[in-house]
């Protein structure tokens with residue numbers, strides 16, 4: 001029997017969480033009770049500066065008043081109606097997303113994996129049914145990519161550790177090397193359905209695509225009749241300083257997936273495409289009970305309104321550069337060597353190596369700064385897009401102390 005939480009210790013609560021929950025992650029030994037702006041608070045009264053933002057999700061910070069208001073008032077009006085009906089808020093969100101992006105049409109869902117699943121299904125069906133090309137059976141993705149945890153999404157994910165034990169995987173995937181156009185050229189051909197790529201690899205270690213790479217992919221796809229899919233689940237919705245990463249890189253895909261930041265903290269994903277490609281889906285091709293959920297749509301509408309403001313996007317570019325500059329400076333005197341500081345906008349990574357990354361994350365958290373690792377070797381900084389230079393100063397001070405502790409432990 002679960003007791004009232006106020007009556008039990010944090011340790012006891014954690015024990016229940018571990019005994020009844022998912023084991024894929026090793027949750028930190030604290031229990032979060034609330035958030036406000038750039039900060040999270042645990043049940044033991046500790047405050048944390050949040051540079052992880054639910055892994056690149058809470059783009060407006062925690063409990064942004066406009067977002068809370070939109071969710072509350074929509075919950076009072078209607079929460080769920082299924083795709084059998086339209087809601088006013090779903091139509092409004094679709095209108096907004098198509099006005100703000102290259103895309104004409106979209107499928108709304110609840111997560112990044114689902115958005116990618118829909119992207120891969122649409123690409124296959126477009127080639128097979130609309131182009132009547134049954135010979136196109138392969139999707140090219142990249143080593144060290146991450147596209148989610150459904151069976152097709154883990155197959156698309158070019159990291160064997162996510163495949164292990166789940167075989168047989170979905171047929172029809174080939175893996176090229178990120179940043180290496182020749183490796184794509186070697187795989188692409190009349191059998192290719194699509195190339196799917198993260199404009200900035202997130203889970204692989206915060207790796208921006210090198211100059212000209214996405215342009216090259218666009219050319220190769222056009223030359224071979226393949227579709228280009230951008231997975232913007234992590235790098236989309238303002239994180240690069242442009243509303244969408246494809247704008248930052250100046251290359252327009254045929255299909256784009258979004259999630260994470262789109263809801264600002266609630267679960268919503270979207271798979272968007274041109275009208276031409278969307279012909280691949282007809283009535284009955286694809287659906288989801290919660291797709292277009294009114295509460296999620298109301299939230300995403302507010303997020304898009306706020307994030308598309310030029311002053312907010314300018315803040316991402318300014319504070320993102322300030323963060324990278326500050327990290328480089330910190331790296332000069334750091335007892336834990338910085339192999340590289342890299343990133344775009346407010347998606348920044350510091351490669352310190354697998355032997356240090358996890359330790360630095362823990363030491364920072366102990367001092368009130370939340371970050372996490374990407375690729376096991378890189379510290380990842382994906383704060384809310386409303387972060388200020390002052391927050392960066394505070395974060396760097398804590399990080400400096402954390403590095404000193406970890407460095408001393410190695411000495």
Ligand SMILES: Cc1ncc(COP(=O)(O)O)c(C=O)c1O
Nearest residue numbers: 111112113146147148202233234
């Ligand atoms: C680039 C990318 N694609 C897809 C996903 C999967 O999204 P979700 O966890 O919402 O299914 C992630 C999650 O980290 C991601 O970073």
